[in-house]
Amino acid sequence: MESVRLICDSEIPALQQKMDDFSDLFRKSLKSLRARSQETAQNQVKLEELKATLREAEDDLVKALGVKTRKEAKRMALMDAIASAKARVEDLKSSVQEQRTKNGEYAAILSQHSLALAASEGMTNGSTEQKEEIQEAISWYNRVLGFHVEGGHGVKFTFKNINVNNPNEECFFTIRHENDTYTLLNCEPSLKDTKEMIQELNKTNGLFKFVRVMRRKFQEVVVQGSAAPLSSEHQESALISASAPDLSMSSFRSDSPTKISEDQVQLTEDKRHFKKQNLGRRVKSALLSPESASSVRQSPRLKV
C-alpha cells in the first residue's frame, strides 16, 4: 500500500507537472482562442464591411452595366444613323448626278429656245419692216389715186378726186361675195346700170375690172351732174344672184390673162426696171401670184 502510496507519491509531481503544463497549455490555448475569437469578430466586422462594399460594388456594376447597355444601344443607334446617313449621301450623290444631267439637258433646251427666240425676234423685226413697206405702198394708193379699200361686211371701195369741183367728195360702193355670188350692198352716188354690171361680174368674175369700171361710171355721173339719190334699184341689185365662176387663178387671168415673169420685166428697157426691188416684187407678186389671188378670195375680211 505503502509502496503504492510511494508510487503514487512519486507520480504525483509528474502528474502535477503534467497538469501544470496542461493548465499552461490550456491557458495559452484559451488565450489563443480569445485572440482568435477577437480576430474572428474583427474579421466578421470586416466581412460585413466587405459585404457592404461588395453590394455597393455590385450596385455600381449594375449601374455600370446599365450605362454600358445604354451606350451600346446608343452606339448601335449611331451606327444605324451613320449607315442611314451614308445611304442618304449615296442617294444625294446620285440625285446630284441626276440633277447635273438634267441641268445639262435644260441648258441645252434653254440654248435652243434662246436661238429660236433670237430667230423669232429677227423675223418679227423683218415682219415689222415689211408691214411698214406695205403700209407705205397702200398710203401711196390712197394719196395718189384717191383710192381706198376697206374690209368688213363686204369690201368697200372708195374713190376721191372724182368731182373736179370737190376732190375730197367720196364716191363709194360696197360689194360682197358669198356663195359664189357677188352682191352690191350699197353704191353712192347711185348708178343706173349696176344691175347689169353685177350680172356681168357674176358671169366673168372680173372684180378688178369691175372696180375700175365703177370709178369711170362715177366720173360720168358726177360730170353729167345727174347723180340720183340712192334708189330702190340699188337695193334690188343687192338681191341679184347668179352663179359666179370660182374666183380662181383662171378668173384672175380673165382680168389679167398672162403672168409676167420677173425675168421678162428685167429684159425690157430701163424704164421697165424697178427701183425699189423689194416693194416692187412684193406688189408684183401680190398683183400676179395665184397664191395672193386665192388669199384675197379666202380672206373673210376681204371676202366680197
Add this chain to the structure above:
Amino acid sequence: MCSRMMLSMYASVTNIVPNLDDQSKISGYIVEKDKNAVEKFEFDSSKITALDVCNEIWKIVGS
C-alpha cells in the same frame, strides 16, 4: 397678212406698182399683163395737180 391681202387688192385693181424711192415725183409702173410688159410713168408734182395725176393714171389703167 391682212395688209398683204389689202396691198394685193390695190395692186390688182389698179395694175400699178408704185415707185416709192423718189418722193419728189409721182412715179410707178403700170403692169400690162395682157402684153407681158411693164411701163413706167412719172409725173412732176410741181407741174401738175394731184387731181390731174390721179385721173390721168386711172385713165391709163382703165383704157
